[in-house]
Amino acid sequence: MSLSQEPAFSYLKDNFVVGYKDITGASYAGVSGVHMPTGNAVSTTNGAGPHNLQTFVLAPDGTVMTCLPGYWAPQDLVSELKLGQDLYKVWNNKSLSRADKDSYFRQMHQDHFRTHSLQEQRRSRMQGFDMKYEAKNRLHTSDCILDSRLAATVLQKGMKPPMGAFKTTDQIMHDRMSQRPFTNYMNFDVVAYTDYGRPFYNKNEDQRTATGEVNKDLARAQPLMGNVDEMKGAAKRARRQQQQRMAGGRMLNRAGGYLARRGVQTFVRAMR
Amino acid sequence: MKRNLLSLAALALLAIPQASAIPMIKGDEASYRVRELSTGINWYTNLPMALQESARTGKLVVWIHMLGKIDGAT
Numbered sequence: 001m002s003l004s005q006e007p008a009f010s011y012l013k014d015n016f017v018v019g020y021k022d023i024t025g026a027s028y029a030g031v032s033g034v035h036m037p038t039g040n041a042v043s044t045t046n047g048a049g050p051h052n053l054q055t056f057v058l059a060p061d062g063t064v065m066t067c068l069p070g071y072w073a074p075q076d077l078v079s080e081l082k083l084g085q086d087l088y089k090v091w092n093n094k095s096l097s098r099a100d101k102d103s104y105f106r107q108m109h110q111d112h113f114r115t116h117s118l119q120e121q122r123r124s125r126m127q128g129f130d131m132k133y134e135a136k137n138r139l140h141t142s143d144c145i146l147d148s149r150l151a152a153t154v155l156q157k158g159m160k161p162p163m164g165a166f167k168t169t170d171q172i173m174h175d176r177m178s179q180r181p182f183t184n185y186m187n188f189d190v191v192a193y194t195d196y197g198r199p200f201y202n203k204n205e206d207q208r209t210a211t212g213e214v215n216k217d218l219a220r221a222q223p224l225m226g227n228v229d230e231m232k233g234a235a236k237r238a239r240r241q242q243q244q245r246m247a248g249g250r251m252l253n254r255a256g257g258y259l260a261r262r263g264v265q266t267f268v269r270a271m272r
Numbered sequence: 273m274k275r276n277l278l279s280l281a282a283l284a285l286l287a288i289p290q291a292s293a294i295p296m297i298k299g300d301e302a303s304y305r306v307r308e309l310s311t312g313i314n315w316y317t318n319l320p321m322a323l324q325e326s327a328r329t330g331k332l333v334v335w336i337h338m339l340g341k342i343d344g345a346t
Contacts, residue, residue: 003336004305012313012334017325019316020336029339054337060327062319081334088332185319190337 047169130197
């Protein structure tokens with residue numbers, strides 16, 4: 001809904017060629033309730049529903065300047081679109097080497113995040129159920145978690161995580177984009193890029209009472225769209241990946257410790 | 273003193289986030305906005321064509337991945 005709101009609508013219309021692709025059935029797509037165009041709509045937080053919606057800014061040659069995962073508030077969306085235009089000036093600058101361009105790309109994404117206002121950071125708070133998903137399934141390996149001890153509090157009933165436990169979604173976005181300087185759309189790893197939070201995202205817009213509460217019976221009965229079958233195994237896969245990464249890390253540490261004790265430090269450095 | 277305490281209590285009430293309903297856009301308004309969005313912008317559904325238009329006009333492409341259709345169920 002943010003695309004139809006100002007200042008996003010006019011900025012898109014006047015400055016961009018705009019298109020879309022229905023990702024229903026794509027391997028990286030999430031799951032959502034079906035919303036008809038005549039249904040209600042609600043605002044949500046920046047970066048909510050990253051598996052169901054991605055907004056790319058592309059150069060004419062298909063190079064990705066930026067990609068916004070999930071919903072984004074109109075004013076914040078425009079600010080990110082402007083960053084995309086600034087990055088294109090760098091990409092298009094023939095006097096810069098590729099290494100320089102990549103360096104500018106990383107710097108500009110990080111600088112942009114640092115200029116986000118406190119209000120924007122508040123609008124970019126990760127959804128509670130996404131925090132729980134990250135803490136439950138990859139507490140020690142998630143790049144969305146700043147402090148795993150603090151993040152674990154979200155798993156206790158009725159507890160909210162303290163500040164500094166999780167990154168905000170605007171930080172996740174700019175951090176992840178910084179690792180993908182001037183990547184072509186065809187090579188852009190959407191799966192890894194959008195992988196935070198649970199694959200199911202739904203605000204039950206049409207299953208709410210007049211006071212805004214969700215009617216749970218109606219919510220349970222509503223039809224779903226997207227990768228419904230894939231969703232069932234997603235949490236299990238995330239936990240398995242975490243176990244594998246941690247087991248790999250432990251093995252490397254054990255092997256490294258054994259060799260280091262025997263003075264083969266160069267070997268350890270090479271392994272790491 | 274009593275007035276001051278009352279003022280403090282009022283301020284405290286203002287400072288506590290109230291449990292309110294999520295701001296909702298009703299179906300009629302949402303439907304109007306969807307119509308405006310889908311007809312007010314020329315939407316490409318073919319990326320190579322959008323990139324071609326981008327090269328011609330010098331405008332960047334905003335390419336959206338979404339579940340569903342811009343003018344239909346999402």
